[in-house]
Amino acid sequence: MLKIGLTGGIGSGKSTIAKIIKTLGYPVYISDSKASELINRDEEIKRHLTELFGKDIYQPDGNLDKKRLATIIFNDKEAIKKVNGIVHPAVTRDFMTWCSAQRRPFLFFESAILFEAKLEHLFDYIILISTDLETRVERVISRDATTREKVIERINNQMPDEIKQSKSNFVIYNNNDDKVIKQILSIIHQLNNIHSKQA
Numbered sequence: 001m002l003k004i005g006l007t008g009g010i011g012s013g014k015s016t017i018a019k020i021i022k023t024l025g026y027p028v029y030i031s032d033s034k035a036s037e038l039i040n041r042d043e044e045i046k047r048h049l050t051e052l053f054g055k056d057i058y059q060p061d062g063n064l065d066k067k068r069l070a071t072i073i074f075n076d077k078e079a080i081k082k083v084n085g086i087v088h089p090a091v092t093r094d095f096m097t098w099c100s101a102q103r104r105p106f107l108f109f110e111s112a113i114l115f116e117a118k119l120e121h122l123f124d125y126i127i128l129i130s131t132d133l134e135t136r137v138e139r140v141i142s143r144d145a146t147t148r149e150k151v152i153e154r155i156n157n158q159m160p161d162e163i164k165q166s167k168s169n170f171v172i173y174n175n176n177d178d179k180v181i182k183q184i185l186s187i188i189h190q191l192n193n194i195h196s197k198q199a
C-alpha cells in the first residue's frame, strides 16, 4: 500500500482537492479535523494544553477555544512549538492506526504542515498543492471571517513553497485558471503505474 502525503499552505486548496480524491474512491485522512477531534477528546492532550495556557483554553462545553489558542500560538514561536509537540505525535499515532484498517492500493494524508511537522518519512510520495500567495490570502479571507493580518500570521508559521516544492514528488498548481482535475487524474494514473509495477 502506497502512502501519499498531500500538502500545501493555508488556502492552497487542500480540502478541495482532498474532496475530489475522496470522490474518486481513495481514502483520505484529514489531519486538521483529526487534530481538532483529538484536542477535544484526548485527556492527555487536554491536560497538557490546560497546564500550558490555563483552563480557559477550553470552553465550558469541553471543546477547545480555537480563537484563543490561535491568537496565542500564531504570535509566539515557543508556544506553537509546544502545542505542535503535544498534538502532532497523537495525530501520527492516530494516522498509523487508521492506515492499518485501509485496503486500497494507496491512501492519502492531507496536512498543511506535513514538512513543518517533519512527517515526510511516513510517506512513499508527496504531492504539493501550489497556489500564489495573494490568491491564497484572498480565498481564505472570503472563506472565513478573518483578516489579512491573521492569514499572514499563519503563513509566517509555515515553510515557503519553494522549499516544499524541492521536497515533493508531484505538484498540483491550483491558481484560478489552472486545470486541477486534469492534474489530479494524471498523478493518480502515475501512482497506479507505480503500484502495479510493485505488485
Ligand SMILES: CC(C)(COP(=O)(O)OP(=O)(O)OC[C@H]1O[C@@H](n2cnc3c(N)ncnc32)[C@H](O)[C@@H]1O)[C@@H](O)C(=O)NCCC(=O)NCCS
Binding pocket: 009, 010, 011, 031, 032, 035, 036, 039, 064, 065, 066, 067, 069, 070, 073, 080, 083, 084, 087, 088, 091, 111, 112, 113, 154, 157, 158
Ligand atoms: C490553532 C487552531 C485551534 C485554530 O483552529 P482553526 O479552526 O482556526 O484552524 P484549522 O485547525 O482549521 O487550521 C487551518 C489552517 O491553519 C494553519 N495551521 C493550523 N495549525 C498550524 C500549525 N501548528 N502551524 C502552522 N499552521 C497551522 C494551517 O494552514 C491549517 O490548514 C488549530 O489550528 C490548532 O489546534 N492547531 C494546532 C494543532 C495543529 O498543528 N493542527 C494542524 C494539523 S496536525
Ligand SMILES: Nc1ncnc2c1ncn2[C@@H]1O[C@H](COP(=O)(O)OP(=O)(O)OP(=O)(O)O)[C@@H](O)[C@H]1O
Binding pocket: 008, 009, 010, 011, 012, 013, 014, 015, 016, 017, 032, 112, 139, 140, 142, 143, 174, 175, 176, 180
Ligand atoms: N481552483 C480553485 N478556484 C477557486 N476557488 C478555489 C479553488 N480551490 C479552492 N478554492 C476555494 O478557496 C478556499 C480555500 O480552499 P480550501 O479550503 O480547499 O484550502 P485549504 O488548503 O484546505 O485551506 P486551509 O489550510 O485553511 O485548511 C475555499 O473557499 C475553496 O472553495
